[in-house]
Amino acid sequence: MSAGESAPGNRASSKVMNRADLCKRLVARLKSDEAVIGGIGNTNFDLWAAGQRPQNFYMLGSMGLACPIALGVAMAQQHRRVIGIEGDGSILMQLGSLGTIAAQAQKNLIIVILDNGTYQITGGQPTLTSRGADIVAIARGAGLAQSAWACDEKDFEARIDIALTADGPWLIAVRTDDKPPTGQTERNPSRIRDRFMQGLGVIH
Amino acid sequence: MWHDILLKVLKANQIRLVAYVPDRVLTPLISALAADDFFTVVSPSREEEAVGIVAGAWMGGTRGVVLMQTSGFATLPNVLASLAVPYQIPVLMVVSERGTLGEFNIGQAMVCRTMRPVLECLGIENHTIARDDELQFIADKTIQQAFLTLAPACLILSPLLTSPRPKGETR
Numbered sequence: 001m002s003a004g005e006s007a008p009g010n011r012a013s014s015k016v017m018n019r020a021d022l023c024k025r026l027v028a029r030l031k032s033d034e035a036v037i038g039g040i041g042n043t044n045f046d047l048w049a050a051g052q053r054p055q056n057f058y059m060l061g062s063m064g065l066a067c068p069i070a071l072g073v074a075m076a077q078q079h080r081r082v083i084g085i086e087g088d089g090s091i092l093m094q095l096g097s098l099g100t101i102a103a104q105a106q107k108n109l110i111i112v113i114l115d116n117g118t119y120q121i122t123g124g125q126p127t128l129t130s131r132g133a134d135i136v137a138i139a140r141g142a143g144l145a146q147s148a149w150a151c152d153e154k155d156f157e158a159r160i161d162i163a164l165t166a167d168g169p170w171l172i173a174v175r176t177d178d179k180p181p182t183g184q185t186e187r188n189p190s191r192i193r194d195r196f197m198q199g200l201g202v203i204h
Numbered sequence: 205m206w207h208d209i210l211l212k213v214l215k216a217n218q219i220r221l222v223a224y225v226p227d228r229v230l231t232p233l234i235s236a237l238a239a240d241d242f243f244t245v246v247s248p249s250r251e252e253e254a255v256g257i258v259a260g261a262w263m264g265g266t267r268g269v270v271l272m273q274t275s276g277f278a279t280l281p282n283v284l285a286s287l288a289v290p291y292q293i294p295v296l297m298v299v300s301e302r303g304t305l306g307e308f309n310i311g312q313a314m315v316c317r318t319m320r321p322v323l324e325c326l327g328i329e330n331h332t333i334a335r336d337d338e339l340q341f342i343a344d345k346t347i348q349q350a351f352l353t354l355a356p357a358c359l360i361l362s363p364l365l366t367s368p369r370p371k372g373e374t375r
Contacts (some may be wrong), residue, residue, distance in 0.1 A: 037260070057263070061286025065256035068248065069287075072260025072268070075221065075244065096249025100257075104246060189290040193263065202265040204354070 008136045009149030011115070011129070015042035016175045017153060019043070019114055020182040023085075025153060026112065028153075029160050032081065035073050035200060038065035039086040041121040042181040043114055047085060049183030054199030058185040058192050064093030067111055071101055074109040077200060081108050081164055088115040088129045093203040095138060101169050102143030110163045111139075113173040120178050139171045206339055206365050209294065210298070213343040214269060215242055217351075219296065221261045221268030222246070223254035225276050229300040229366045234271065251276040255283045259293045269296040274303050277358075278315045281322050284356060292354040296347060298361065301332070305363045318327035319360070329357040334364035348363055 018044060027050040030036070038047040038114065040059045043066075047056060057073075059066060070084030091098075091113055101109060117130030129135060139147035146163075148171055150156035165171035186192065210233060214222075222237050222245045224230065238245045248254045251272045254364040258268035277299050301318025303309075323330040329349060331342050343359055350357035 002339065035264075056243075059287070062252075062256065062283045065252065065283060065287065068253045068256030069260035069263075072221075072257040072266075074260075075246075075257070076261040076264025076266035094250070094253060097253050097256075100208070100246065100248045100253060168335040190292045193291040197263050199262055202263065204262075204351070 006148070008140060008147065009151055011134050011136070011149055011150065011173070011175060014149045014175045016150040016177050017156070018179055019116070019176040020046040020049060020179070022114070022137060022149060022153070022174055022176065023047050025157055026083070027051050027053065029157065029164065032164075033199070034081040034083060034164070035070070035077070037066045037070040037082070037084045038071065039063075039090045041087060041090070041202060043085050043087045043090070044185050045181035045183050046127070048185040054195050056199075057196040060185075060187060060189055064090045064097075066090065066096065067097045068100065070111070071104065071106055071109060072096070073200070074106045075104070078108060080200070081110065083110045083112060084116065085112045088113060088135060089115065089127045092128055092133070095142070096141050098142035098144055098171070102176065106169050107167040107178060109169045111169065111171040112162075113171065114176045115173055116176045116178050124178065136171065136173050144169060144171050147173070150174045199203045205232070205234055206361070209336070209339045210343060211240070212349065213340060217245050217267070217347045218270050219267045219347070220244060221258060221266050222271060223248055223257045223268060224271035225251050225254060225273075227271070227276075227300045229361070230271055230273070242288045247303065251279050252283045255280060255288060255295055258295050259287055259291075262293055262295070266327075267296075269298055271298050271328035274319055275312060275315045277319050277322075281326070284326055284328065288356040289328070293356065294350040294354055295356040296350055297356065297358040299358060300361050300366060301363060323358055325368060329355060330360060332360040332362050335364040336365065339365065
């Protein structure tokens with residue numbers, strides 16, 4: 001029984017962790033040039049602050065599309081692990097993408113959801129997850145059986161380690177606090193894209 | 205038939221990933237693509253999602269195309285303006301045109317009028333194809349240009365091209 005299939009865990013009993021700290025913990029575990037797609041907003045900012053790897057792609061708009069972009073990269077590069085990191089507000093905009101990923105059964109794809117229950121960057125309005133919507137339950141309902149809440153930092157790291165080796169698709173959700181981001185991405189889209197493609201070894 | 209020609213052009217240009225949102229007119233093309241091992245065909249829930257998948261795949265080294273109908277295109281300005289255009293990602297789009305030449309649904313007719321102005325204001329190369337004998341050239345050259353110039357492009361399939369006609373007759 002894999003960690004993902006064991007139990008979905010529980011949002012309410014999961015520890016509220018720090019987004020920047022989790023991004024650092026994630027990046028520290030990436031040893032094989034894994035691709036990471038950072039969702040728009042603070043997700044991106046803390047991913048950037050955790051170290052500017054050439055295999056990171058930073059979005060400047062198109063809210064909700066980190067998971068579809070990650071799926072596309074994963075389909076094109078089956079040998080590489082691909083991670084899509086998305087906030088709760090963002091994934092709520094594109095819930096159908098969870099079903100697409102499940103239907104595609106993309107083995108090398110990992111989705112990480114950072115759920116702070118608010119649209120933090122636009123003024124802290126509550127998202128649906130603070131009113132009962134459970135992203136892990138939604139993901140499982142969409143067909144992503146290997147979806148679970150990480151209950152603390154150690155559990156997050158253990159789940160990432162499994163997802164980096166065992167067949168996916170995986171979805172790991174974490175609760176995060178509303179501390180401000182620890183950095184900001186650059187804002188030059190063609191340079192971001194070009195560096196990312198070089199990081200993936202793609203020549204166009 | 206138009207869909208045979210288009211499939212061959214996609215193949216000749218190494219476009220291996222197809223992300224579509226259903227459309228009745230596109231059905232023979234979608235079926236032929238799905239039946240051909242050269243292509244990987246995915247069916248996302250929204251056109252936006254399809255653009256994200258095709259954009260990601262291209263950055264990973266695989267060329268793709270998004271198939272949709274007119275009303276689906278109308279959901280795309282945000283992703284085109286914030287992803288495909290500024291990041292210089294050649295997302296190829298094929299739109300089956302509804303809303304004109306005999307449309308019965310006023311909603312479709314009005315949505316159709318938004319398509320070309322959106323493409324124009326974003327500076328996206330677009331061509332409307334109405335004739336079998338121009339399809340190969342327009343599609344092939346538009347696709348080549350998109351990938352050479354790192355720019356999204358849109359092929360609009362007019363009902364003049366795709367509507368059923370008597371056997372043997374071409375337009």
